[in-house]
Amino acid sequence: MTEGRPKFEHAPEVSFDEIDYRNHADLKAAQESMLKEQFVKVEMVKFVRKALENCFKVNGPNGYEECRNLADKYLDMLPECRAQGYLGYQRNDPKK
Template sequence: MGRKKTVEFDENPPDNFDPSNPYGDPVAMLEYREYLVREKWIQIEMAKIIRERVKWCYRIEGVNHHQKCRHLVQQYLDATRGVGWGKDHRPPELHGLP
């Protein structure tokens, strides 16, 4: 037996996970949870990279940053929608608001 030359990552959700019965296969449920966490971290890190680009653009452009950095700000706003570990994906009635 030898070592593998490359590292392979499974970037897809598990095939045998059933959302209607998530506890039917505990291994598939944990793999699906790991998949969701990994995808969430990727979104968060992408938003951080875009935020750094926005900061750099603001510093470089100075008073013209409203016109010159608009596209980066729009990318950052799009990247941060729905990102986070809070109650983002719950229906509004479950948020606990009166």
């Protein structure tokens, strides 16, 4: 690690599959972990959208050709990067 670069601690990933639903602390940790993952995906989509907007501004009329790879990436990310919450997964978890 180089000096001057901060070391970031990653939160432990907790899944609903491996917890006891009666333990409130484990349930809360799994909910927060799922929400954090979803918000990271949402922020990634925002960065790609901003890069696409900048690409169109820079390239002007040629933006449709020059920015095609960013547009394809953005469209691929949209369906899977929505913030859906945890209740739908938690209620439909077959191991519950």
